[in-house]
Amino acid sequence: MALKEEELQALEPDHVVDGIGEVCPHTLNLALEALKKAKAGEIVVEVTDHSIATKTIPAAVKMRKNAEHLGTINEGNEYRVYLKKL
Structure with a gap:
């Protein structure tokens, strides 16, 4: 279920992972x-x-x-990948 950008921005994340400066596969491992x-x-x-x-x-x-995967927001050079644990 892909949410619209404004719906994603309205979500209150329970966990925020800082993957800035990391590359695959480390970004995946962090998630x-x-x-x-x-x-x-x-x-x-x-x-x-x-x-x-x-x-x-x-x-x-x-x-x-x-x-x-609820969706991804591109904010300039950064991306926010939204996931909901099943």
């Missing part, structure tokens, strides 16, 4: 570690400047079936 700590229904947001992470993170959580 997966945060999801392990999250409870079902909680929102995890990874902030990254690595554009490839905007593809690898959603693909990995879909394959693992451990989270739902």
